[in-house]
Amino acid sequence: MTNSGVFTFAEQVDGVLTNVSYELIGKARDLAADLDDKVTAVLLGENISHLTSELVAAGADRVLYVDNPELKIYRTEPYTQAMSYVVEEYKPEILLIGATGIGRDLGPRVAARVHTGLTADCTSLEIDPESKELRMTRPAFGGNLMATILCSDHRPQMATVRPGVMVREVADPEREGEIVELNVPLEKNNCYVTVEEIAKKIGQHVDITEADVLVAGGRGVGEEGFEMLQELADVLGGELAASRAVVDAGWQVKERQVGQTGKTVRPGLYFAIGISGAIQHVAGMEESDFIVAINKNPDAAIFDVADVGVVGDLFEIVPKLIEALKAEKQKV
Template identity: 50%
Template structure:
């Protein structure tokens, strides 16, 4: 059994809290929260004047799985352009849809974003739902969640995919709880169990020491957030056609609790790690923070970005925005040069899909060599300056 408070309906009136015979309902931010020890007696359900509380008994029996069809992708937009992860997910959704013979729906929220519909079709969507309205101009959790929940309830997709970005992680959790379905966060792999038509959602677990494959067998949609850069963007086909549906949001500005007063963009001094085609990463093997200058010089010459292992970030040698790995950024550049990085599983989780990996490490048994395309066993303080010298020579800078 499960007891759920509908956050949209709860007004924080406190009636349920006063009536609960076990005094386990507390109010948090004007929202009722059921504490430990609920016996599902139903007194609160009866008492609530807003029908905001529901007890679900054997809920799985009530979900008609066959009523859900199609794969829905949340087409995340940044500055009126698709975030790369949106295109990655449309491409992956297309691949799965072809396997299970279903359709792909992409939902795009924003203002003046109509031009994105054709792009979504060209990457493999069959249907695009556009909500072009000031109320969804910028991401706000409550507005976006409300709109997405309405669309999902109406379209009934069997799978819903959202990028594991800061926006996607925030949004997906809110949607899943309102739809009473499961959510696998931060997936690095998606596959289908064809026999049971179940999405196999794989993500690192227990600190990255094992990969867990999670299923949502009884509830729909099967929801997953997926790490950027783990899925490949498919080929664009401008000739692809599909349905474009313009809808109005089922929410007005007055109902949105968050107001955006100003958006201040973070200054991006160096090359953006997630978008970089070349990344040079420093690990603990660089010995001290000043030696990142060597990594910066190499990256600068190659027109790349500077990455870092968590050990160097934790030591305060470099800002956390440079961290690559399970708790940092997932990257897949054309060239990844790891200097003095051991290759712990949590680091590999963030970079092992790079096209070419060059590892420089003085320990020939370092695990980084297991994923390296080219391995250089040696002292990075000899190898990196030699590399820099050669690159300068090739570029005519010496």
């Protein structure tokens, strides 16, 4: 039997689908169109059947779901067993997983179990028009280089995909799809762990990948300077973001970090203030629609990716910019 179908892992936490689950279905639809094939979303959890219609609306032709108390909280082994069962039974051509904390734990375990290759943190996926193989492209060497990976002799071709990179399609509640509940025998073996406690991360919850405007600051902003950036973000109706140095210094929470080791964002408007433009940072924001950079160093690399660049002292420019933007708003 030959493998077929583009499968995606529909990751849910506490009964809510993660954004990347929708993005994967959007991408899977493109790939399936090129292969003249169908999209199947695989949903694992407990009491999650209400999410199946959302996955169909998002673009899945079929949803396979497993409803089992052992899958209530993510644990590597039962999730691996369920996902490997799906791979063995349904023999997908392609399996996409979000490169979240959960996905990057589950993916390699499943790939090792079903003996296939896995390409991590892909930023581009396409079907080779001749061989029909999946071309998986990802950053390597800290974002210095891109590599295109093939998995020619093993199936499924597996990839984890960075959140925020693929584009989520508009949901169509009229779409129809097949919904199948699977009864997967889970074996409680030595790899099972006991969850003793779940602590939600404290601090204000923010998802910068969802923001249309981001005002990002680097080390040059200084801890106090972020109050000023917050004000600019407020005027623009945006959110604060930060470089790795800022998060390492403890001035901003990790949730706001943009870059190779942080989040990938593609807002409509991105302000890079006091950010030099290290390749690790640029890797996470260069897809933004419109980039404005303010930096005192005229040779800063950030100006290479900026649509609008201003060389100067951010502490002089930003306050005046806030005033000017407020004045513009008054005019309307």
